[in-house]
Amino acid sequence: MSNFHKGPENIEIGPTECIILAGGLGTRLRSAVPDLPKCMAPVAGHPFLKYVIESMLRQSIQRFIFSLGYLHEYIEAFLRQEFPALSYKIALEKEPLGTGGAIRLACALADSPEVIVLNGDTLFEVNIAAMLDFHRQQNAACTLALKPMQNFDRYGVVETDKDNHIISFREKQHYQTGLINGGVYAIAVNQFLNIDFPEKFSFEKEYLEKYVNTIKMLGIRQDGYFIDIGIPEDFAKANIDLAG
Numbered sequence: 001m002s003n004f005h006k007g008p009e010n011i012e013i014g015p016t017e018c019i020i021l022a023g024g025l026g027t028r029l030r031s032a033v034p035d036l037p038k039c040m041a042p043v044a045g046h047p048f049l050k051y052v053i054e055s056m057l058r059q060s061i062q063r064f065i066f067s068l069g070y071l072h073e074y075i076e077a078f079l080r081q082e083f084p085a086l087s088y089k090i091a092l093e094k095e096p097l098g099t100g101g102a103i104r105l106a107c108a109l110a111d112s113p114e115v116i117v118l119n120g121d122t123l124f125e126v127n128i129a130a131m132l133d134f135h136r137q138q139n140a141a142c143t144l145a146l147k148p149m150q151n152f153d154r155y156g157v158v159e160t161d162k163d164n165h166i167i168s169f170r171e172k173q174h175y176q177t178g179l180i181n182g183g184v185y186a187i188a189v190n191q192f193l194n195i196d197f198p199e200k201f202s203f204e205k206e207y208l209e210k211y212v213n214t215i216k217m218l219g220i221r222q223d224g225y226f227i228d229i230g231i232p233e234d235f236a237k238a239n240i241d242l243a244g
Contacts, residue, residue, distance in 0.1 A: 016132060018061045019106040020052060022120035023069030023093050037071045039120030040078065041229060044243040047078055048229055049120050051242060053086070059128040061116065062087055065109050067102040069093035100201035107189050117185040123238075124182045125224030134220050135186040138164075141215040142192070142208070145184040145222045148177070154231075155180040158219055166217045169209050179219065181208075182226060191215070 022039045039049040053064070068075055068090055079086065091106040103117055114135065116128060126145040135143040144166065146158055157170040157178035169181070181204075197206065211217065227242075229235040 016061060016114065016116060016128075017063040017065055017110050017112045018056050018116045018118065019065045019067060019091075019103060019110070020049070020056075020118055020120045021067045021099065021102055021106075022049060022075055023067050023072070023096070023102055024119075024121065035071075037074055037120075038230065040071075040074055041121075041235060043229065043235070043238045047082075048123070048238065049075065049078065050082060051123050052118065052120055053083060055123060055125060056116075056118075056128070061128065063111070064088040065091055065106045065115070066120075067091045067093070067106045069096060069102070096200070098200045098202050100197060100203035100207055101199060103187070103203055104193065104197060107187070107193055110189050112189070114186055114188050117187055119183045119228075121230055122183045122226075122228040123242075124184050124222070124226045126182065126184045126222045127224070131184075131186055131220050131222070134164075134218070135188075138218055139216065140186070140218045141188050141211075143186040143218045143220055144208075145182045146179040146219040147182040147226050148221065148223055149175070149180050150177050151175075152178075152180070160219045164218050164220065166212055166219050169204075169212065179221065182222065183228070184222075 022037060024038050040047045064086060066075065066088055072092060079088065089109045091109055093102060093105065097105060107115060124145060124147065131143060131145055144158065149155065153172065153174040156172045157175055158166055158181050159168045159170060160166050227234055227238045229238050
């Protein structure tokens with residue numbers, strides 16, 4: 001029996017776009033899924049990206065921007081076939097720009113004042129309405145969905161103060177318990193685009209970690225289903241969790 005739980009459904013959140021980062025090379029998964037973009041890895045009979053898109057559609061996200069690069073033709077063909085009515089734009093990297101460069105390229109296509117950003121190889125069932133409401137009320141530059149974890153060493157830990165301001169990002173090591181960056185963000189588009197970044201940069205290192213103490217960066221705890229298929233072990237787990 002699947003332990004995958006669907007998130008909140010059909011919640012009105014206003015005009016908001018979702019950027020899905022789907023341009024990664026997937027080198028750690030290459031042994032299990034050769035010759036495909038990582039987000040197109042078949043999981044329980046469907047490309048993993050399908051679960052990510054459907055998760056957002058259930059929460060009333062209606063406009064998408066797909067950040068593509070490596071083997072983008074596969075993803076574009078999949079979107080035409082599986083989601084012919086979907087409203088979306090393509091931000092295509094001519095060369096790898098890093099996670100930050102990819103997000104900036106996609107943000108330049110956004111029509112909304114804020115965007116939800118997530119990874120095409122991770123499914124995190126965040127309550128998007130609650131996250132956006134929190135982000136807007138606090139007038140944050142960036143809000144991170146934080147997943148509580150126990151007994152882990154694959155992720156670093158995000159520390160917050162009593163007012164949910166992020167104060168530090170701690171390195172990967174073994175932790176008994178902690179909040180991790182779940183890879184889902186609400187970003188104020190203009191504030192992000194007004195920063196003078198290099199053309200290629202890491203969103204995590206050169207935005208989150210660099211500006212953590214100079215912009216309003218908040219965290220919201222979310223304990224929905226979480227799976228990152230970036231390594232073969234979790235790819236196998238996703239095939240079990242998402243079956244049926």
